[in-house]
Amino acid sequence: MSSIRSHINQAQMTGALEASVEISVVMPCLNEAETLAVCIDKAQRSLRDLNCEAEIIVADNGSTDGSQQIAINCGARLVRAETKGYGSALMEGIKAARGKFVIMVDADDSYELTNLRPFVERLREGYELVMGNRFKGGIQHGAMPPLHRYFGNPLLSGIGRMFFHSPCGDFQCGLRGFSKEAIDLLDLRTTGMEFASEMVVKATLRQLRIVEVPTTLSPDGRSRRPHLRTWRDGWRFLRFLLLYSPRWLFLYPGLALMFAGIITGLLILPGPFFVGGINFDVHTLLYAAMATIIGFQAVTFAFFTKVFGVSEGLLPEDERLNRLLRWARLELGLVAGALMLLFGFAGSIYAFSDWGAHAFGSLDPFRVMRMIIPSATALVLGSEIILSSFFLSVLRLLRK
Numbered sequence: 261m262s263s264i265r266s267h268i269n270q271a272q273m274t275g276a277l278e279a280s281v282e283i284s285v286v287m288p289c290l291n292e293a294e295t296l297a298v299c300i301d302k303a304q305r306s307l308r309d310l311n312c313e314a315e316i317i318v319a320d321n322g323s324t325d326g327s328q329q330i331a332i333n334c335g336a337r338l339v340r341a342e343t344k345g346y347g348s349a350l351m352e353g354i355k356a357a358r359g360k361f362v363i364m365v366d367a368d369d370s371y372e373l374t375n376l377r378p379f380v381e382r383l384r385e386g387y388e389l390v391m392g393n394r395f396k397g398g399i400q401h402g403a404m405p406p407l408h409r410y411f412g413n414p415l416l417s418g419i420g421r422m423f424f425h426s427p428c429g430d431f432q433c434g435l436r437g438f439s440k441e442a443i444d445l446l447d448l449r450t451t452g453m454e455f456a457s458e459m460v461v462k463a464t465l466r467q468l469r470i471v472e473v474p475t476t477l478s479p480d481g482r483s484r485r486p487h488l489r490t491w492r493d494g495w496r497f498l499r500f501l502l503l504y505s506p507r508w509l510f511l512y513p514g515l516a517l518m519f520a521g522i523i524t525g526l527l528i529l530p531g532p533f534f535v536g537g538i539n540f541d542v543h544t545l546l547y548a549a550m551a552t553i554i555g556f557q558a559v560t561f562a563f564f565t566k567v568f569g570v571s572e573g574l575l576p577e578d579e580r581l582n583r584l585l586r587w588a589r590l591e592l593g594l595v596a597g598a599l600m601l602l603f604g605f606a607g608s609i610y611a612f613s614d615w616g617a618h619a620f621g622s623l624d625p626f627r628v629m630r631m632i633i634p635s636a637t638a639l640v641l642g643s644e645i646i647l648s649s650f651f652l653s654v655l656r657l658l659r660k
Contacts, residue, residue: 283314284359287367288349293325295369295481300334302373310380319353347455357440366434368480378473379437388442388468391428392435397474416497423505426464431457435475442468447573453493454500461504465576506565514558521551529630542629549637556641560648567655593649600642607635
């Protein structure tokens with residue numbers, strides 16, 4: 261009985277402690293012995309000025325330079341992240357945080373840790389994600405490589421804004437604050453540097469209240485190279501943005517290919533088409549058919565990806581998609597595919613009968629190919645429509 265009371269009292273004390281903490285500062289750490297103590301000290305001074313209950317968590321990712329002991333000696337809570345990666349360390353730190361709000365910041369002494377007030381004030385106002393913006397706050401000389409400053413970061417942030425209509429101008433900023441409850445619901449999963457973009461993208465898709473505050477970036481205080489690798493991590497950022505936007509990855513390129521292929525095919529089908537003295541004939545018609553088929557495949561991939569992403573909780577519900585799925589049923593796809601197959605078979609039979617009329621001898625290839633290419637294209641598209649309709653129906657079984 262006394263053991264049960266002890267557990268109950270301990271749980272009550274833990275709950276009371278968690279309820280009393282307003283701010284948790286989470287620092288991912290991998291061999292940051294040179295700068296960790298400075299960062300913790302700056303954060304502690306800033307939190308004291310805010311006069312709030314707070315904690316500092318160092319999420320260690322397997323340091324071998326004594327960073328763990330430095331964190332403990334400086335009064336921070338140490339959390340160990342067994343899985344390697346920037347995102348893994350942050351996820352462990354966020355999971356362990358007891359505060360209502362979390363401020364995540366790199367432990368390289370490059371961010372303005374002495375002034376966390378703008379982030380805390382916006383969080384208290386009800387914003388669920390408060391992003392730092394280094395381009396608005398100022399980037400000191402030598403703090404960011406020119407390739408990152410003038411090309412990489414603006415390009416990736418611009419793509420993110422275009423793909424997802426995000427209000428953020430600095431997707432990769434390593435200083436940001438957020439509501440722990442709101443971010444926990446996003447189910448963040450990436451383990452590497454793209455974790456920063458995943459948070460912004462999912463917060464935008466889930467329509468969280470997002471605001472930016474200017475923050476400065478200074479040269480970091482480490483003597484070694486940063487963990488960030490320009491081309492590897494840049495590709496991982498871009499890959500994540502593409503994978504989370506089926507429209508830009510599949511739908512828009514697919515529609516463009518289909519449109520170009522169909523228009524080109526219609527122009528060439530009656531006979532040779534001349535542009536500035538250049539003759540476009542059945543050879544171009546073949547490539548137009550190929551573009552149409554590839555474009556159609558890309559469009560179907562866009563729907564498959566969207567349905568799968570929504571079913572697995574990776575993407576939010578989309579009412580336009582739901583309306584389309586209510587209309588585009590399996591039976592409709594089977595009918596459309598069958599009609600396309602019928603057109604293809606009819607064209608093939610006509611071409612075969614024309615060959616028979618010539619005693620199965622030599623034919624004018626330019627004339628015959630104008631029958632064969634559209635017929636073969638229709639056969640392929642009809643088969644694709646039927647197969648895609650069945651596969652889409654399988655994906656819909658995952659949905660409630």
